[in-house]
Amino acid sequence: MIEARNLTFKVVAAGGEVNILRGIDLEVGRGEAVGIVGPSGSGKTSLMMLLAGLERPSGGVLTVAGADLPAMDEDALARFRRDQLGIVFQAFHLIPTMTALENVAVPLEFAGRADAFERAGKALARVGLGHRLDHYPGQLSGGEQQRVALARAVVAEPSLLLADEPTGNLDRATGLMVMDLLFDLRVHLGTTLLLITHDPALADRCERQLSMADGQITSDSLVAPQTMLSA
Ligand SMILES: Nc1ncnc2c1ncn2[C@@H]1O[C@H](COP(=O)(O)OP(=O)(O)OP(=O)(O)O)[C@@H](O)[C@H]1O
Ligand SMILES: [Mg+2]
Secondary structure: OEEEEEEEEEEEEOOEEEEEEEEEEEEEOOOOEEEEEOOOOOOHHHHHHHHOOOOOOOEEEEEEOOEEHHHOOHHHHHHHHHHHEEEEOOOOOOOOOOOHHHHHHHHHHHOOOOOHHHHHHHHHHHOOOOOOOOOOHHHOOHHHHHHHHHHHHHOOOOOEEEEEOOOOOOOHHHHHHHHHHHHHHHHHHOOEEEEEOOOHHHHOOOOEEEEEEOOEEEEEEEOOHHHHHHO
């Protein structure tokens, strides 16, 4: 699903060039769940932005779901995101002037699906929000908004789900509920998952864990099955 070789990402800031990712080598197979941990500023979000084709690498090889991202133009990258990716961020990024149902239907409408609203309704029911279809984001709690964002991320049945601190803005109990849903959806869809989290207990729910520090991957380990069961 993901192949990165010597992937680098630099930006030019006021103080000069900043090396944000410094040679990432990574292979992720279809269906894997990978937790990514690491200190603030270690490059986790930057890596996710490259994988999503939302930022361009400065160097190296990057193939995601068979797509050679560095070789693609903006239109091709937008189609790649639409067809292959689901993305969930810490901030929910819902469109405030659209209802829950409309927010979830957007990616399907972009894809020209005639059944966009029917499928969006089903996705919202799956995250327990079948009774909130006509509510606007401002009329929903934080946990409900993130469940709408989750429904939107999975409605087109993506092959890769990228989640960056999806429970970072939620209290612990609500966060756990959203996380349970995320893992349920992953099992239901058989999608590959990359989950960035500060919470080691949440990362433990992924069968594989990466640690990042200072723009590099510093460890890559498989979690013992008994640890996953007790998590
Ligand atoms: N556009 C940019 N210009 C300058 N520096 C940047 C830019 N984007 C990211 N950085 C820097 O790159 C480093 C990595 O940032 P990134 O957001 O990837 O970290 P992170 O691991 O996701 O951190 P956190 O856990 O706080 O979310 C940080 O030091 C950040 O300040
Ligand atoms: Mg981050």
